[in-house]
Amino acid sequence: MHGAVAAASPSRAPARLVGEKPLLRFITCGSVDDGKSTLIGRLLYDADLAPDDIIAALESDSKKHGTQGEELDFALLVDGLAAEREQGITIDVAYRYFATDKRKFIVADTPGHEQYTRNMAVGASTAELAILLVDARKGILPQTRRHSVITSMFGVRHVVVAVNKMDLVGYSEEVFRKIEADFHAFADHLRFASIYVAPLVAKDGDNLVHHSANMPWHDGPPLLSYLEGVAVEDATRIAPFRMPVQWVNRPNLDFRGFSGFISGGNIQPGDIVRVLPSGRDTRVARIVTFDGDLESAVSGQSATLTLTEEIDISRGDLLCSPVSPAKTGDRLEAKLLWLVREPLVVGKSYLLKLGTKTAPAAVTAVDARIDIETGLPQPLPEGSTLAFNEIGGARLSLETVIACDPYGENRETGGFILIDRITNETVAVGMIKAVAASNGRVAPPLTELSYASMEGLPLARESFRPTPTRSLVKALTWLLPASISTFLIVYAFVQSAALAAEITGVEMIAIFALYYLHE
Incomplete structure (x- = not known):
């Protein structure tokens, strides 16, 4: 490796096998020219994580496209497109993998320009942590706030x-503290689990791998040390089982399996699964992979499941836990990020793609728009919708029933995109908040084969199908207190027990007959 840098690398814990290390997916985001690509490039360089051939190419590219004079332009380690190098900006999402002795990392360097917000959203959709760059001279900018709201919207809980x-403001602690306070005030309602604010100089490597000598007033860890130690929970492993069916695998007459990516929980042969939206329960026979059958599979794996029964299942259906099944419905309440210049049109038919399911859908109403300055929802003026890069709450109506989860419970089965049916362009990304069904669209006729019955256990209660005997008993038990009330009311008016009894008797016979026939 590059000798002088390697000699200065920090001390490491005993090396572990790569497969044993925890993985952290994170993104860099923020406003344009805040130093996102430079930060990642310098971090890889200072931590001795860039191979010699890449460094040699960087030295050559810095002379052709660099913006740092005679010094290395570390942004070029990440910006690979020709247009990015010519313009000195990030356009596409650049993914880089690296590993230290303590952790594996996948970083997505996302663009800061407003017109490339859709690319930033792509990076945020799989991230567990976000590094939000802020220029110390400019403070919190509108695009900084927008990226903060988007990362929160996509379920990123660590920032x-x-x-x-910081060198351009004289390493001022006062400037740093003001930015720190401003961000905490803005992000108070964004539901971040942790916020770590760190001062640094990306191009010089100040406070990236080593503590900064220029900012002794900051007592927090360097950036890489913090990334190695931050605790990020993996809720998908303990979530209920979910597997959208991507492909019906039918290579011959003797095999029929259902292939897909497990997006929640775990599964074993013999487990009961529910097929949605049909509602049919069945058992898993085998878990098939290219390398052979598995005894179990967990979230994050792709597998093919075979079932003990021949059931009508197709691409877009969802296999899930019968104990905690997904929601089914054709009415969605969601949060939308609008991605194109043309504004959202209420009532226009789009294609909604959720996992492997595609269905025609229309936005029936836009309830609110997120104010980027405050991050809070604001009511919309009459007749207005969402414009380019705006975020808001909306209600959608689908032509078919789908199976899904609220985005807060499962990112894979709760996130969707809207596609323009004419241009085939992705116009919006959405996160489901609630699911409902229009009248008569979702019926559970097949769910009578319950989890308990499939386990050979007695049902917890009898069927409530009406029978003549049950209707007779219900009529009598309901009619008795009603008739006593009628007798007392009539007697109070006529002061004649005989007349009150006659009126009550006629009413009893009439109501009894009508109620029985109704039941």
């Missing part, structure tokens, strides 16, 4: 606010 270019 590092990297206050970059």
Whole structure:
């Protein structure tokens, strides 16, 4: 490796096998020219994680496309497109994999330009942590706020606010503290589980791998040390089982399996699964992979499941836990990020793609728009909808019933995109908040084969199908207190027990007959 840098690398814990290390997926985001690509490039360089051939190419590219004079332009380690190098900006999402002795990392370097917000959203959709770059001279900008709201919207719960270019403000603690306070005030309602604010100078490597000598007033860990130690929960492993069916695998007459990516929980042969939206319960016979059958499979794996029964299942159906099944419905309440210049049109037919399921859908109403300055929802003026890069709450109506989860419970089965049916362009990304069904669209006729009955256990209660005997008993038990009330009311008016009894008797016979026939 690059000798001088390697000699200065920090001390490491005893090396572990790569497969044993925890994985952290994170993104860099923020406003344009805040130093996102430079930060990742310098981090890889200082931590001795860039191979010699890449460093040699960086030296050559810095002379052709660099923006740092005679020094290395570390942004070029990440920006690979020709247009990115010519313009000195990030356009596409650049993914980089690296590993230290303590952890594996997949980083998505996302663009800061407003017109490439859709690319930033792609990176945030799979991230567990976000590094939000802030230029110390400019403070919190509108695009900084927008990216903060988007990361929160996509379920990212851990944020590092990297206050970059501290050298241009004289390493001022006062400037840093003001930015720190401003961000905490803005993000108070964004539901981040942790916020770490760190001052640094990305191009110089100040406070990236080693503590900064220029900012002794900051007592937090360097950025890489924090990333190695931050605790990120993997809720999908303990979530209820979910597997959208991607492909019906039918290579010959003797095999029929259902292939897909397990997006929640775990599964074993013999487990009961529910097929949605049909509602049919069945058992798993085998878990098939290219390398042979598995005894179990967990979230994050792709597998083919075979079932003990021949059931009508097709692409877009969802296999899930019968104990905690997904929701089914054709009415969605969701949060939308609008991605194109043309504004959202209420009532227009789009294609909604959720996992492997595609269905025609229309936005029936837009309830609110997120104010980027405050991050809070604001009511919309009459007749307005969502414009380019705006975020808001909306209600959608689908032509078919789908199976899904609220996004907060499962990112894979709760997130969707809207596609323009004419241009085939992705116009919006959405997160489901609630699911409902229009009248008569969702009926559970097949769910009578319950989890208990499939286990050979007696049902907890009898069927409530009406019978003549049950209707007779219900009529009598309901009619008795009603007739006593009628007798007392009539007697109070006529002061004649005989007349009150006659009126009550006629009413009893009439109501009894009508109620029985009704039941």
